[in-house]
Amino acid sequence: MRKVAVQNLQPGMFLEKPVYTKGGRILLDRGVKLTESYIRRLGEFGIPFVYIWDERIAEIEIDDSVNDETRLRAAEIVHESMENIRLGKGLDTQEIKKMVEDIIKQILDNSEALLHLSEIRIAGEQLFHHSVNVAIYAILTGVNVRYGEKELLELGTGALLHDIGKSRLPARILNSPEPSFFSDCEEFRNHTSYGFEIMRRENNLSLLSAHVAYQHHECYDGTGYPRGLKGEEIHEYARIAAIANTYDILVSGLYGKRLAPYQTIEYIIAQAGRAFDPKLARIFSTNIAVYPLGSLVRLNTGQKGFVIHIPKNYPTRPIVRLIADADGKKYTGNYPEINLLQELTVFVEEVLEEES
Structure with a gap:
């Protein structure tokens, strides 16, 4: 299995991983032989790349640390949670924590391996899948910091809901096409405070989980927001989430140009001591597959x-x-x-x- 950009696909290639539409429904399944019309359709749906079969590495299977089914369900839960907040409802904290526990179990079952997270190709809903990826990266880092189950649950829950405050932002903010707009927009920055307020009102959520939403844009050198906290003034969970959040934004191209994993790791290491905790940046970087299988x-x-x-x-x-x-x-x-x-x-x- 190897990853191929949609513009480089050729008719006759076979899919090795499904492509999904919104809500996790399959658009094209594994084993489908690509045609010109299928390739054109993938482009129309905005799918940047897919995984295809290649006989030269036919025996290589990417064993994701967390399976597709779990990741799709987790994204659905994030989506439902944000909709509930928009409608003035509370969070289903039991369902959220059960989902995080499932993710933790799968990561612990694969804890001796580097994190392999082949992207789920899906049309739309990037924000929700971003939240799931951040939770996975954060939990993996927590495992390597040797957190216990309680700490992993607090960290993972906070990371899964780190962007829950965006549910209170107007569509014109969330749909802005300019990545630089976010760093300059005070209204966008309010999502961290909104997220903290939403989560701290839930009696079944740890206040430390709420601080992940509050502090994940703080920087180690004090230049972040909303409070300009510095170093260990930022809770360790949030320092982990800050790295996980940046990594996924850059490798997914969520707000701009997509970078390769090795380029993103180089950026994170370069920002150690500035944006990120140096010790945690080092731990994170040594547990990510910077050249994923099949590259x-x-x-x-x-x-x-x-x-x-x-x-x-x-x-x-x-x-x-x-x-x-x-x-x-x-x-x-x-x-x-x-x-x-x-x-x-x-x-x-x-x-x-x-x-x-």
Whole structure:
């Protein structure tokens, strides 16, 4: 399985993961043979890429830390929660916490692996899936900080609802096409305070979970909002959520240009000590698959290949199955492999969108 941008799809390719419409209904299922009309339809729905079958890495299966069914249901719960707030209702805290417990269990069952989170391709509802991803990234980080179940539940609940305050923003704010608008708009910044007020009124939610919504835009150096808190004045849950939130915004392209995972990790490390807690940024970065399984990469030697294995604690030193040599000559039938954990002078130079 490998990820291919929709503009690079060719008729005759087969889907390896379903594509969903709003509400989690399947638009195109796994195993569908793509046609020109299907590819055109994917573009019309705004789907940026899909996962397709590739015989050169046919045995590689991406075992997501949290399965599609759970992630789709969690996104539905976030959607329902925001609608309830808009209608003046309260939150179904039991359902929310049960959902977070399910996510925690799946992550703990895969705690020895790097986080693999192949994106669910879905038309619309990005905000709700963003909230789910932030919760997953935050919980994974909490596991590696060695939180107990109580702490993981508080952190995960706060992260899942970190944007609940956006339910009180007018549509003209949420639908603004300009990413820079958000950092300059005082009305948008109010979503953190709104979220805190919504969550702290719920007797069955921890106040610490509410502080995740309140503080996830605070910066380690004191330049964030709403209160300009600095360092450990920001609760550790919120410091974790700040990293998870930024990571998912950048890799999903939620408010602008989409970055590759390795580019996003480079940004987070560069911002350690400024936007982010340095210790937590380091823990986060060593537990994310920066070159996800199936990624097509170019090595500094000029060779090209697919990432087929990522060692725990060394996410930048994968095993790569080569498909072309340094001169661009393609291998056929027998694909050599190179282990970057052993070949220390070789490294990934670039992640490629398509073969050439």
